[in-house]
Amino acid sequence: MQPAPLRPDSVFALGHSRLVHEIVDPKDALLIDLEQGVYYHLEGVAATIWKSALEGLSLDAIAIAIERNYSGCEDRLSAAVAAFAQALIDEGLLTLTCGAANGASAAPPPGELERTPYRAPSLNRFTDLQDLLRADPICEVQDPND
Amino acid sequence: VRLDAHFAADLEAYFARLSAAFDESARTGRGAHERCYRIAGQSIAVRCAGRRLATFLLPALQHLAQDGVDEASLEVDVFATGMKENDLALPAALRAAAATATASDPVHESAASPVYSYMGTRHLITWFTAAAHSEVSLLDLDRRRAVVLLQSDAGLPSLPASAPLRSLLTLWFEHQGMALVHSAAVGTDLGGLLIAAKSGGGKSSIALACLGTALRWAGDDSLLVEMRDGHARAHSLYCSGSVFAADVDLYPPLHGLSLQPRLDRPKMQFFLGQHAAWLVDTAPVRAIVVPTFTERSFSRVAPSSRSQALLVLGPSSINLAGGRPARRLGRIGALVRAVPCFTLELGRQTADVPAVLHDLLAGLDAAPITA
Numbered sequence: 001m002q003p004a005p006l007r008p009d010s011v012f013a014l015g016h017s018r019l020v021h022e023i024v025d026p027k028d029a030l031l032i033d034l035e036q037g038v039y040y041h042l043e044g045v046a047a048t049i050w051k052s053a054l055e056g057l058s059l060d061a062i063a064i065a066i067e068r069n070y071s072g073c074e075d076r077l078s079a080a081v082a083a084f085a086q087a088l089i090d091e092g093l094l095t096l097t098c099g100a101a102n103g104a105s106a107a108p109p110p111g112e113l114e115r116t117p118y119r120a121p122s123l124n125r126f127t128d129l130q131d132l133l134r135a136d137p138i139c140e141v142q143d144p145n146d
Numbered sequence: 147v148r149l150d151a152h153f154a155a156d157l158e159a160y161f162a163r164l165s166a167a168f169d170e171s172a173r174t175g176r177g178a179h180e181r182c183y184r185i186a187g188q189s190i191a192v193r194c195a196g197r198r199l200a201t202f203l204l205p206a207l208q209h210l211a212q213d214g215v216d217e218a219s220l221e222v223d224v225f226a227t228g229m230k231e232n233d234l235a236l237p238a239a240l241r242a243a244a245a246t247a248t249a250s251d252p253v254h255e256s257a258a259s260p261v262y263s264y265m266g267t268r269h270l271i272t273w274f275t276a277a278a279h280s281e282v283s284l285l286d287l288d289r290r291r292a293v294v295l296l297q298s299d300a301g302l303p304s305l306p307a308s309a310p311l312r313s314l315l316t317l318w319f320e321h322q323g324m325a326l327v328h329s330a331a332v333g334t335d336l337g338g339l340l341i342a343a344k345s346g347g348g349k350s351s352i353a354l355a356c357l358g359t360a361l362r363w364a365g366d367d368s369l370l371v372e373m374r375d376g377h378a379r380a381h382s383l384y385c386s387g388s389v390f391a392a393d394v395d396l397y398p399p400l401h402g403l404s405l406q407p408r409l410d411r412p413k414m415q416f417f418l419g420q421h422a423a424w425l426v427d428t429a430p431v432r433a434i435v436v437p438t439f440t441e442r443s444f445s446r447v448a449p450s451s452r453s454q455a456l457l458v459l460g461p462s463s464i465n466l467a468g469g470r471p472a473r474r475l476g477r478i479g480a481l482v483r484a485v486p487c488f489t490l491e492l493g494r495q496t497a498d499v500p501a502v503l504h505d506l507l508a509g510l511d512a513a514p515i516t517a
Contacts, residue, residue, distance in 0.1 A: 020472040022456060022476060022478070023479075024452050024456055024479060024483065025452070028451075030457060030461075032471070034464070034465070034471060039460070039461045041453065041457055128344070129344065129461045129462060132345075132461075132462070132465060133461065133464075133465055
């Protein structure tokens with residue numbers, strides 16, 4: 001069965017529970033997938049999309065956030081954001097949630113005073129520590145109420 | 147139902163059973179050998195059941211040994227048995243919870259030695275089982291006591307452990323807000339540099355190059371880092387180090403040390419506990435340095451981005467010795483945001499590295515540099 005296409009009001013959540021991430025600053029993020037033993041570095045527009053998606057922004061709102069924070073955005077920005085969000089979903093890093101129907105997604109934050117030049121988002125994927133990350137996994141038994 | 151409440155009786159009984167087994171092991175092993183250590187600002191008392199176990203466990207902590215402690219922050223009892231002593235196994239309910247937590251995870255099914263961690267409100271537990279070796283650490287936060295069971299088919303190795311009690315110490319100190327990082331560190335009492343690299347990335351070589359210089363050794367593989375009021379401090383854990391046999395002659399200070407082959411890596415192992423003047427126990431972190439190998443004639447440092455440091459420190463630290471991956475990564479993120487980061491472009495030889503790093507530290511003292 002084909003997955004449902006992304007819509008302007010699509011909203012997202014973290015792909016799975018064994019995915020950890022750290023946003024170094026609003027335009028730089030590290031993601032580590034302990035299930036696959038893969039890690040990712042997202043810079044610039046890619047990091048902003050990631051951060052915005054986890055803040056509950058819809059696809060449309062993410063595109064607005066990009067426009068507010070980057071100069072010289074491409075004409076088909078919404079399509080570029082959707083394609084990158086789909087790539088994150090395909091990697092298992094994001095999943096669609098059902099928050100879109102009631103229009104409850106978060107609003108894009110105000111832009112920065114000095115905008116950064118736009119560069120198309122890309123996913124930097126690293127597999128060099130796959131053995132380390134997968135061979136000795138941490139199995140955390142966590143209190144669900146914690 | 148909270149897991150803690152669900153397992154409370156099991157865990158209490160298990161702690162009592164392990165403690166009784168420790169007492170019996172100490173009795174048959176001609177006594178408990180107790181030493182106190184000052185680790186990350188806390189007094190940790192370690193009692194080993196039998197001299198052989200103490201000989202195996204304690205050399206890597208020798209540089210942190212202290213005398214005359216009135217009250218330890220944590221008391222740890224350690225004993226060893228054969229693998230077949232099943233009556234000392236973890237409570238079935240806890241094992242079942244672990245199985246449930248991992249049943250849908252194919253990675254865990256094929257894992258050689260998964261590290262499990264349980265972090266309740268009163269008890270912290272970490273355990274792993276490999277083919278011929280297992281380790282269980284159970285920590286009671288209310289009593290500030292822990293008991294560690296080592297089980298092995300072949301008995302204790304003849305070589306001292308390079309990183310003893312690492313899972314237990316990680317759980318304890320991360321519970322206190324610190325983070326275990328995969329890093330070397332050198333420095334003085336006034337300031338230190340974290341050397342962040344993946345395995346084979348130059349951490350040990352740089353720490354070795356600084357041996358016996360003004361830049362003292364805090365560790366070559368794993369350290370504790372504490373963040374307080376936006377400032378980072380590194381704490382030494384182990385005085386063990388390793389070097390490739392072919393490289394021993396590159397580092398003259400090693401000539402007077404006893405070098406023994408490591409069992410787990412093609413390297414020689416040594417301990418620096420007798421050389422306090424070469425070591426630093428704790429130091430404020432002034433910068434993170436990420437080495438890269440170059441064909442340059444001389445080594446040099448250049449400002450780098452925080453993301454570069456996180457990209458090295460995060461993935462290589464996150465899977466060390468149990469604990470909560472997300473929490474550790476968050477603390478490492480706070481660390482890289484708190485200090486400047488540099489790339490160390492290593493020249494063809496490492497002899498100039500101590501001077502380069504010393505100059506870097508001196509420059510940071512005079513005027514902090516930011517990338």
